[in-house]
Amino acid sequence: MGEFKVHRVRFFDYMPSAIRAMAFSSRSERLALARADGALEIFNFADNYFQEKVVPGQDSRAAETLCWVGQRLFGAGLNGDITEYDLDNLRLRYTVAAYGGPIWTVSSNSQGTLLAAGCEDGTVKMFEIMEERIQFQRNLDRQKGRIISLSWHPSGTLIAAGMMDMIRIFDAETGHATHRLLVERGIGASKSKEVVVWCVAFLSDHTIISGDSAGKVQIWDGFTGTVVKTHLVTKWDVLSLSVSQDESSLVAGTSEGTVIQFQFISTTVDQQDKEWVRTRTFKNHSHDVRALAHIDTAIVSGGMDTQLVVRPLLDKVEKNTQESALRKIAFPHRSLVCCAKKAGQLLFQFTEHLELWKLGESDGHGKPGDSLPLKKKPEKLLHLKKKGDNHICCSALSPCGGWMAYSTVSSVRLYRLQYINNDISITKMSKLPKGLVSAHRLCFSSDSSKLFASSSHSVIVISLNQLECKYLYTLKPKSGSRQPVHLLFASEDGKWLATANTDCEVHVYNLDKQKLHCTVPVHSSCPTAIAIHPVTSNLVMAHADQQIFEYSLLHKEYTEWSRKLQKQGLHSLWLQRDTPVTHITFSTRNPAHIIVHDEFMFCIIDQNLPLPESKTLLYNQMTLRSIPDQERIKHSHAFKICKNYQNLLYVTLLEDHSVVVVERPLLDIMSQLPAPVRQKMFAT
């Protein structure tokens, strides 16, 4: 295969934002997750936990709480608004002010007709959920002190509200408080501090579970309003609670980063009396666990340390399978990096700004394993801040490095970049075509003459030249899918444009004829990366279930290689990887080479070599290195996997055949997190 010069880039200071809230919809098997920067992410748990949608955030608007009502998703935050998200267009559908000060929590009844919001001013506000919007209905009896948490009784007649120092039970019909459950304060110094009931859960047997800032998980009898059992689980706060659907198990998240499971079981064998027993403790976080979801087979948790952790419950899944493996999702499942291959430039997309870097150079040669002396250091060319309140949702850099574009939900901005003797000048293109309001994905053609912008479900094509940009035409698929286009790829020869949407559809348009060329047979799993081969015009697709397909655009059918791959099946270790392929590129020197990468490896697939059998060693680079040349050919297979670089955000090949890898080590992220709560270790 040979030697590669690798630009190992670690200066992309990408910092994920802390997880604030999450809500799981068991009907659609989707997890909605709100981050501290206001972004909302949708993970499809039915499709390998793929992060299929991201709604970018806004300044001063971050959801504190999320709530699914059927397919609709509501959120509310400390700015006092209730928001419904438009998941088809990846934006906010509307916001309604609750006029009760900051909103700590929203919760809908099981019928999906009412939405209750707990406000800072001590009111629980009821909103009626209507077809297109929500409408304020009434207030429940106003209380002293803020409402921190809410939980409906499944019957919809009662609501439990967690407050300062107490829990109130309201009759949802009359709006009167029926019970007052006093929550004990912490002992010692915290005696004088109000205890905050961070979370409550109202079970169908009228048991109320609460978690509070004194570190207690308490089980209450909802009829009498008495404590049944108190579990002191931490010295710090219990921040989140989640109950399984069958109400046999619940989990509580603490400031120490632990998640504690309680189960409703009989303590002695053969006895009917069941009680809530503390059973397991999971420690997968270093910081506060702010959000929890107890799904059927797993516990999903997230918090200050920004990672989403899916911890399968080993009594619910088959052991030693891929299903039973712990998953940590630390990085977005889409590329935040764009590379101008010809110019050797990298564009990094942050939520509020863009950075443009020029790679360094080295003329040295070295043997494998060496680091080459740098002739030129990498250089930051540009730091461009976003305009307006909305965060950046996508960006693109043209292959020549002369154009740059980014989009928020409200506007698209296009810039012309010029280089005159090491100086860079940036000109914003005014007068963008009217149709171009926002884009989910931007992409330049390889000759930098066109800009493709996918909005909702169509693609707008714009021609670019030095002076102006002009709307050319809009490409629309024939299918009626309303799902957003999340992948866009323009072929090297300028003839093809491929799009993929979250309905798993992949469309290819013929740009010469300006119409749909073909639709690839729909695979059950969402595409995570697509690319068109520059020479053969084959479309290569990677899916969330780790499958790889190659589709011939000329013959409108899967290629021989792809069929062979499907027939033989991918290697089991390949299928067990738990991060999706986020970028596909091709070698300029050898058309048979496809370069793909995920978070933990990059792989050069050599289509000329035999595919690995199920018994062959998939990760065989070490073995090949150790055996003599003649024998290598016998042992090598199509998947050449390099694991030297970890936490990869981007891998591509430059024109000069050198590889660019963008790493973001988790340790660097950890070191930027605030200090976790102090815990007593040995001898400290």
Place this chain on the structure above:
Amino acid sequence: MAALYEGYTLCGLVPAQNLSNSGIRGIEEERDSDHVVVTDTTRSVMLYKVSDQKPLGSWTVKQGQALTCPTVFNSQTKEYVAVSDNKVIRIWKEEDIVLDKAFKATVSSDVWKVHCVQGGEPVVLFQRGAVRLLDSLLSAPQQPIEEVLAEEEAIRWSTNVVAETQQFVIFTTEQKGDHFLYLQRLNPNTLQRYRLEREEPGLTPLSFSATYRDKHILLLYLYPNGHVYQSVVSVRGLGADEGAQALPLPRSLLLGLPVGEGLLEAASALALDEAHVAVVGVPHPSAGGGKDFLCIWNTNFQTLQAGKEMAGKIYGQLWSYSNKLFIPHGKTLSVIPYECPKSSLASALGKLRQAKTEESKAPLSVPSWNNILHGEKAQPTRTMETRKTRTSRKTQSASNLTTDEVLELIKTAPVEKVQKEVEGLLSRADIQDLQPSMGQLTSTLVSRSLADPAFYTPNTLAQLVHTRCLCHSVCPDLVLLALERKDYFLCQLCLQFFPDIPEAVTCACLKAFVSMPDVEAEKAILEPDSISFMETLISKDQGQAGLQNGVSPTTFEEDCSDTLSGGGTQSRADDKEKAPTPPEQICPVGLHKAVLLNEVLQTAFSDTFLLPHLKDLSSHHVVLFLQYLQFLYQKYSQDAFPQMHGLRSPSLTQIMDWVCLVLDAHFTTLVMTPEAKGLLLNLHSFVKSQVRLVSELGKIEGSLQELNKMKGKKDVGQYSIEVIELF
């Protein structure tokens, strides 16, 4: 090792307000080792029974009067003698209750101290240096007292010592920064004056201690810089008065104690025996700068033997009576029993050699978690051992003799009686307590046995060795005695348990074992474990003899085929050469002989010392021994013959070491000996295969090291251009 035991409080103290002194003027031994008289700095005298920590009596002088010297007990008259207000000598008996009604005599000059040794007559030392026997003083209390000391010379410390029949009063004085030692002999009276060498300017000795040993008085003194000096004065050479001329007193530095920062202030050193010094008020070398430690140092090895932290302030006072240290600290007077057994290098350096085999048997001093956690007093193994010894003795002697009595008994009593008493003693006492006396017991037994050919107690000696409290240096003649008496079991035990058998003795054993006829060896009763090991080895050999003809390790076979013309190869039985049966197939020595030889193989040795002794072996014996070693080597290398079942067995390296040593010692002889030819060729091939093994191991080590290097990889910066290769 010397040891400090758990101490206990004798009484509380009333130290001076500023803690400048402990409030104790002195402690003197009373009628026996269990009674002491404690005199405080003010007015009272207390009599204590030490083991009960109980006061038996108390006397006080009137308000306004003060005791100015420690009360002493005159054991001849059963009277107490004290001095109040420097000039009033008071004498009373235990039954006197009120001191004022007791005998009083006022003398004409200030008294420094009254001294009285056990069984001796009280001696009065005056502040100006004159010395009187108490009796003669009391006969005329107002007699004029001469001035011995010069102007401005003052006594700093004094004691008295009985040397044979002579009584000496020893005191030191200070005059303008110079220190002098006075040696006053009584009856006939002579006085000798010595000048102490000066230490660094401004340093005066903190404490003195004098002992009498071998017709010499040994003076030990401690300076604030931590130096402990010893000066030796012969008592014999003391002539008549040589006037006031002071002889210089030679000294030798005994110990340089670590002092930490600054100088010592309140510290004291006390000679416990010829090799041990108790020191108080000096920092523990491994415990930082705190000076509140009581330590025992061995002056021969310059090692710290035991240390104990004392709570509260240390006043630099220390007394020692019959294996107990009396130390005032803080607000208590503590009694700390100690023990200084005779030191040997082996016991000082520890018992490293047998760590492997003894692990399972938990040596006595190894702490176990059980003990620490549950505070068990006895270790399970030990109780078992003692129980065993107990049950083995059917007729427990009713007499409970002390160690000393048993020692006396050994010198004269008949064999049976000695055996019974020693065993009785061993079963009664905790072995750990007996440790110091164990050596004495053994050496007495050995010396009696050597002197008296009819006297020998094999069982008792074996039992003593079994306690693992002995080492060769404690009873140097034991092994040779056992050899002489053909007590091979004892030899085996000694070889097993003694960590410090000299190479000469090892060689003597080897010689005896190799040369003894097999018949004699088979008669010996040996340790069953070692026998069973050898039995397995030999039986394996016989059982598999046919099989092994084909399956010896390949490397070995290759080696043989190219180095030998078939001579020793077991696989080429049909090869033309003589060797009717390959010699290495059968064990060349009898079972018991092999067992004994194994013990020799497992002893520790240093080859430089062993080599000269090995040369004494006759060539015939050498060949036999080498044949045996060859047999062992082949057994070990054929199948991965185990150091099996945890039995004590020589290791392959030990065998190789001995092969090399014997070859080194006798190479020329062996080359000339025709019957050794095959043997040498075989051994050569062994060496070759070992060399090959080692070189392979070296390669592995090299690659492992490379792996290690690869791991510790560089720190990657923000950006680098690297070269990788994919295959």
